[in-house]
Amino acid sequence: MLKVRVIPTLLWKDFGLVKGVGFDSWRRVGPVLPAIKVYNSREVDELILVDIIASREGNNPDHDSLNDFxxxxxxxxxxxxxxTDLKQIVFLLHAGADKVSLNSVLFDNPNLVNDAAYQFGVQCIVASIDVHRFEDRFTCLSHSGTRNSQYEPVVWARELADRGAGEILLTSVDRDGTMQGYDLELIEKVTSAVKIPVIASGGAGNYQHMIDAVKQAGASAVAAASIFHFTEQTPSGAKAAMKAAGIPVRQSLYSSSPSDGIQIILN
Amino acid sequence: MKVAIINYGMGNLGSVRRSLENLDADVIIAEHPKQLLDANRVILPGVGAFGEGMKKLCSEGWIESLQVQVIEQGKPLLGICLGMQMLSSLSEENGLNKGLNFIPGKVLRLDQLGCCFRLPHVGWNDVNYQENVSLFKKIPQQTDFYFVHSYAFIADDPANIIATSAYDISVTAAVRKNHIFGTQFHPEKSSKAGRQILKNFIEFTVC
Incomplete structure (x- = not known):
């Protein structure tokens, strides 16, 4: 049986890891490499690494650093x-990425999904969608939450899936860093609109939030950052709680004690 | 032990190379078919589309070299993901495309095979393998491995399917014919269990 994945998200700015609230008020977390080493030694299901200022400042992805990571x-x-283009994807894949996450570029050039999926396979292409809620209406933001695209997330998710995206990384900008729980309504709307896996992101503050994203909203995976950076909760703890709630999870060969949160190593 | 990883421009060779280096193998990233001459083991990695992959293997001369080194000289070969699918005779991904035909069978989309779950099949799934298969030595039954694919290999001879995984339907997880192996999952991304698969492949000896 396929397992529900728990994915730590590492946000990378200049030379270190950061975490903010609502894509703002960035707080330094620590260096990148030790975090990757720790998560790897604990056999996490997967990792997402995002350079949060590259799009905003028009920088190329840093494949030299990626090579080290x-x-x-x-x-x-x-x-x-x-x-922004296929050549950068080639460099990132050669530097060691297994999948690439595309976001801001797609509002100007959605064909990049088709081209990248054709050349590298759909399994390689993660379409990332950052969503802001205006009362009962949702809209997609780009460039690390700084621009409003006016796109409607469900329509956009469907289009990206049709163009060949292999997965959708769906982030609620409003919930990001708040640890108040995922936006279940948003996740449910998107998971019921597309047939590709959806990774829920933004708002996890406890294990029950992750269980809710899967059971109530249909997420195939849950991504989280603050909960692992700033609390004692761990990916293996999350999986134990999910398992107890009847969700299939991967049993890591590594067993961890409750006190081994990543923040201890990073601080 | 010299292990050649075929670089035909498809996918992430870095993680395969690093996994093998951690096992103290002498790794050659083979950029040219002649480099298979020095190797004791050959790995055909790959992510991407079948047709593109075969086109590159063909235009760069890899097919003849694999024929000589693997089929005639008997060097063990491991295909990973797309690399495994290309061991087949035929794929229906983006039109019909011929494969290497090292393990007769064809490659079909999972939904054509009756799978109604979300595609691609991505994430960790547990694998059941035939007893006494050297590739899975020291690995418990139902260990999770990392999969990411939408197409699956249906071998003509069921005996060539040495491991399966369930995703609505039974999905071929690993194949073997004599000294030729393939895994649909990514051992290089499957943490400790994946490392054991690569170790078992390196240690495999033709009886």
């Missing part, structure tokens, strides 16, 4: 931030 990573690694 990938040296330490023997679990699947998705890399995003600043990707």
């Amino acid at each position: 990938a040296d330490e990573c023997f679990v699947p690694l998705t890399v995003g931030g600043g990707i």
Whole structure:
């Protein structure tokens, strides 16, 4: 049986890891490499690494740094931030990314999904959608939450899936960093509209939030950052709680104690 | 032990190389078919589309080299993901495309085979393997491996399917014919269990 994945998200700015609230108020978390080493030694299901300023500042993805990070990573690694063309994807894949996450570029050039899926396979292409809620209406933001695209997330998700995206990474900008729970309504709307897997992101503050995203909203995977950076909760703890709730999860060969949160190593 | 990883421009060679280096193998990233001459083991990795992959293997001369080194000289070969699917006779991905035909069978989309779950099949899934298969030595039954694919290999001879995984239907997880192996999952991304698969492949000896 396919397992529901628990995916730590690592946001990368300049030379270190950061975490914010609502895509703002960035707080330094620590260096990138030790975090990847720790997560790898604990056999997390997967990692997502996003350069949060590349798109905003028009920078190329930093494949030299990625090469160093990938040296330490023997679990699947998705890399995003600043990707605008096929050549950059080739470099990132050669540097050690298994999948690439595309976001801002797609509002101007949605064909990049078709081209990338054709050349590298759909399994390689993660379409990332950042969503902001205006009262009862949802809209997609780009460039790390700084621009409003006016696109409607369900319509956009469906289009990206039709163009060949292999997965959707769906982030609620409003819930990001708040630890108040995923936006279940948003996730449910998107999971019921597309036939590709959807990764829920933005808002996880406890294990029950992850269980809700899967059981109530149909997420195939849950991504989270603050909960792992700033609390004692761990990916293996999350999986134990999910298992107890009847969700199939991968049993890691590594067993961890409750006190081994990533923040202890990073601080 | 010299292990050649075929670089035909498809996919992430870095993680395969690093996994093998961690096992103290002498790794050659083979950029040219002649480089298979020095190798004791050959790995055909790959992510991407079948037709594109075969086109590259053909235009760069890999097919003849694999024929000589693997089929005639008997060097063990491991195909990973697309690399495994290309061991087949035929694929229906983006039109009909011929494969290497090292393990007769064809490659079909999972939904054509009756799978109604979300595609691609992506994530960790447990694998059941035939007893006494050297590739799975020291690995418990139902260990999780990392899959990411939408197409699956249906071998003509069921005996060539040495492991399966359930995703609505039974999905071929690994194949073997004599000294030729393939895994649909990615051992290089399957943490400790994946490392054991690569170790078992390196240690495999033709009886």
